[in-house]
Amino acid sequence: MKVTRLAAENLQCFCGAPATLRDSSVIYGKSYGPAWVCSRWPECDGYVGCHPGTNKPLGNLADNRTRAARKQAHSAFDHLWKSKGIRRTDAYRWMQKVIGLTSEQAHIGIMSREQCETLLKHVLPVLRGETRLPGR
Numbered sequence: 001m002k003v004t005r006l007a008a009e010n011l012q013c014f015c016g017a018p019a020t021l022r023d024s025s026v027i028y029g030k031s032y033g034p035a036w037v038c039s040r041w042p043e044c045d046g047y048v049g050c051h052p053g054t055n056k057p058l059g060n061l062a063d064n065r066t067r068a069a070r071k072q073a074h075s076a077f078d079h080l081w082k083s084k085g086i087r088r089t090d091a092y093r094w095m096q097k098v099i100g101l102t103s104e105q106a107h108i109g110i111m112s113r114e115q116c117e118t119l120l121k122h123v124l125p126v127l128r129g130e131t132r133l134p135g136r
């Protein structure tokens with residue numbers, strides 16, 4: 001799978017301010033490694049964590065509501081393909097189609113709250129057994 005490369009040096013918050021690499025203890029009061037935090041923090045609550053052991057951001061900066069939507073969409077989506085025996089690559093292809101994304105954009109870590117909600121709207125009925133994935 002192609003991984004979207006984010007130029008961390010030019011990483012920007014959704015508010016337009018640049019992001020700076022800081023220790024996550026500024027967010028959580030306890031360190032979980034580095035995080036990219038909005039330079040307007042704490043006035044702006046934009047931040048994103050890093051891939052374990054690196055300074056590479058997990059996605060783009062998000063506010064609390066977007067982070068919650070991504071978390072919810074991610075767990076439902078992972079549950080979908082794991083529980084239905086769908087190959088991960090097929091599941092991602094399906095996601096691209098239902099949300100209208102390119103393969104570059106099909107990463108929950110960079111999706112907007114609206115896109116996460118659209119994904120959930122498609123995933124939940126399949127999980128509940130009310131509908132099937134097309135072509136299955």
Ligand SMILES: [Zn+2]
Nearest residue numbers: 013015038044
């Ligand atoms: Zn910001």
